[in-house]
Amino acid sequence: MNRVRGALLASAQIVLLAAAGTACTPNDSAPTIVVTTNILGDVVENVVGDGGEVLTLMEPNADPHSFGISARQAGAMESADLIVANGLGLEEGLQAHLENARAEGVPVLEVGEHIDPLQYGEGESAGQPDPHFWTDPARMIAAVDAVVDALEETGGLGEEIRAGAEAYRAQLEDLDAEITTTLEDIPPERRKLVTNHHVFGYLADRYGFEVIGAVLPSGTTLASPSAADLRDLSEAITEAGVPAIFADSSQPQRLAEVLAEETGLDVEIVPLYSESLTEPGDEAGTYIDMQRVNATRMAEALTRNP
Known part of the structure; x- marks a missing residue:
């Protein structure tokens, strides 16, 4: 009887050990994805959920045109299953790292190539592709599709990720409709944008705005305006009667303030x-x-009585 009880106990221990081993074994098929910007990082995390590991390189409140990475992050890029980058020249400080990862055989998805990019219409960057496509939620739906396709090509697309992508697409569609409603009361004569640099071209294209100009006459924050640039923009603002200048919250606003003073108008x-x-x-x-806050602030500034 004792031998039988001992045998049963031993069998039970073997089953428990086997179950424990199974529970502790990592999911080798779950992809490791490195994302360059924190905007795309949030999108990819929503799509992937627990179906993979996502490492975002860019810290909150950083500038995508100039941020750098650590040696550990560079190593993670070279061992990833997929890198998701914005592309279109946005990540100016990461090009060498992206090329090194490609040389190591890591697939690199540059999302900007898949979203029907616009070109800058004026300034130092005129004729070049505009990388700021995230200001249009419809193009971010195309970005989700591009991520799903890339994961399918690399063999990392599981059912959980498919479901996450479908759910997040629906959220982006709702966001697009919500922004349309938020901005719809802005009268046509007030649908004019002046910004710190050329960053809202896609939003203007999506929701029917005109970009009058930018304090930095470029698609990058690394540029600097000349006195002539400021004079030209000041004249355009005065002629158009623009009531507000939109400046990035993470950038110094002194240039925008100087420009507002130059116009002689009460420009917020x-x-x-x-x-x-x-x-x-x-x-x-x-x-x-982020998109909700921006749309609300735009609507409030452009419908406020002078």
Whole structure:
């Protein structure tokens, strides 16, 4: 009887050990995805959920044109199953790292190649592709599709990720409709944008705005305006009667303030979250929250009585 009881106990221990081993074994098929910007990082995390591991390189409140990475992050890029980058020249400080990862055989998805990019119409960047496509939620739906296709090509597309992509597409469609409603009361003569640099071309194209100009006459924050640039923009603002200048919340606003003084008009400086998310939990901690805040501030500034 004791031998039988001992045999049963031993069998039970073997079953428990086997179950424990199974529970502790990592899911080798779950992809490791490195994302360059925190805006795309939030999108990819929503799509992937627990179906993979997502590492976002860009810290909250950083500038995507100039941020750098650590040696550990560079190593993670070279061992990833997929890198998701914005592309179209946005990540100016990461090009060498992206090329190194490609040389190591890591697939690199540059999302900007898949979203029907626009070109800058004026300034130093005229004729070049505009990388700021995230200001149009419809193009972010195309970005989700591009991520799903890339994961399918690399063998990392599981059912959980398919479901996450479908759910997040629906959220982006709702966001697009919500922004349309938020902006619809802005009269046509007030649908004119002046920004710190050329960052809202896609939003203007999507929702029927005209971009009058930018304090920095470029698609990058690394540019600097000349006195002639400021004079020309000042004249355009005066002629158009623009009531507000929209400046990125993470950038110094002194240039926009100087320009407002140059016009001789009462031009409000309105901070927007144009190029980076804030810390999680803050008002622009997710892509969807960022878009909502920006649309609300635009609507308030452009419908306010003079």
